[in-house]
Amino acid sequence: MIDDEHSSDGEILTGLVLEIFRLNGRLLTAGDRLIADVGLTSARWQVLGAIHYADEPQTVSWLARSMGLTRQAVQRIVNELEVAGLVAFKANPSHRRAQLVMLTRNGQSAYAAADRRQKPWANALAKNFKRADLAAAQVLLAKIRGKLEADTE
Amino acid sequence: MIDDEHSSDGEILTGLVLEIFRLNGRLLTAGDRLIADVGLTSARWQVLGAIHYADEPQTVSWLARSMGLTRQAVQRIVNELEVAGLVAFKANPSHRRAQLVMLTRNGQSAYAAADRRQKPWANALAKNFKRADLAAAQVLLAKIRGKLEADTE
DNA sequence: GAGCATTTGACAACAAGTTGTCAATGACGA
C-alpha cells in the first residue's frame, strides 16, 4: 500500500469540523453586527426567520425541530420576542398548551429590515465563489449532519 | 438574461450558512457525548487541543487567536482547566503578566484519551464521503472565513 | 373509558461564548 497514512480520511474530516467551529463564530458576530441597529440579534433573527418561512403558524416545538435546536432554547427566545412585541401567540385548536407562534406587524417589518441588510451582504460574500461549489458544500454538510442525527436516535 | 433569479448566489450562500449553524450544534453535542466519561467537554477539549498542537507553551491570547475565539472565553476555560489540574502556568520571560500555558501530565493523558475516542468516531463519520469533497469543503469554508475576518478589520 | 407513554411548556442550573471596562505590562517613537 502506498504511503498515504499520514492523513487519514478521519483527520481530514476533523479539519473540516474545526473549520466549522471557527466559521460558526465568525458568522454569528458578523450577523450580530449586520443587524444590530435593527434591534435584533442573530438568534432572534433566526427564530423570526423560522416563523416567517413556515407556511402556517407553528408551535415552539415545531420551530425548534426545524432549526435543529432544543425546545427550551427556542422557547426562551420566543418568549422574549413576545415581550418585545415581535411575535404573538395564537390559540391552538388541537392542543390547549402548545400555542401557535406568529409574527406581529412589528415582527414582520423587523424581519424585512434584517432581510434588506442580509441580501447585499450575502451577495457580496458569495462573490468570488462558484455557485456549484457553495451548493456542493451545503449538500456535503447536510449529509454529515444527517449521519450525526441518525446516530443520536 | 435567462431566468435564474429565483435563487441568487447570495441565497445559496445563505443556505450554506444556515446549514453551518445546524451542523455546529450537532457537532458540539456529539463531541460532548463522545468524551463525557473522560471528564471533558467540547470546549475544554478544543482548548487542550490548541495547547497540544502549539510547538511551545503559549499565552492565552495566542491560543485564543489560533482558535478564532476571544481572549476572555479562552481565559475562563484555561482557568478552569488549571483548577482541574489539566494545565499549568509557566512564567513568561518576555512578559510578566502573560503567563505561558502548558499541559500537565494529567492534561496530556486526558487529551490522549479523548483522541483515542475521536479517531474511530471521525473515521466512521468520514466513511461514505470522498476525501476530495471533504478537503474541498474545508478550503471553501476557510476562504469564506478569511473574507469575514478581512471585513472585521 | 382507563391507563400509560409521548409531547409540550415552565422553570432552574449550568456551560460557553460575547462585549465592555479597568489596570498592568510592554513596545515604540519623539
Place this chain on the structure above:
DNA sequence: TCGTCATTGACAACTTGTTGTCAAATGCTC
C-alpha cells in the same frame, strides 16, 4: 528617557445554548 499606544489578564454583565425535572395535555392501546 518619557509619553503614548497596543496587548494582556481580571472582572462583570449579558446572550445563547445545553441538560434535567416537573406537571399539563394529548394520543394510543387495551
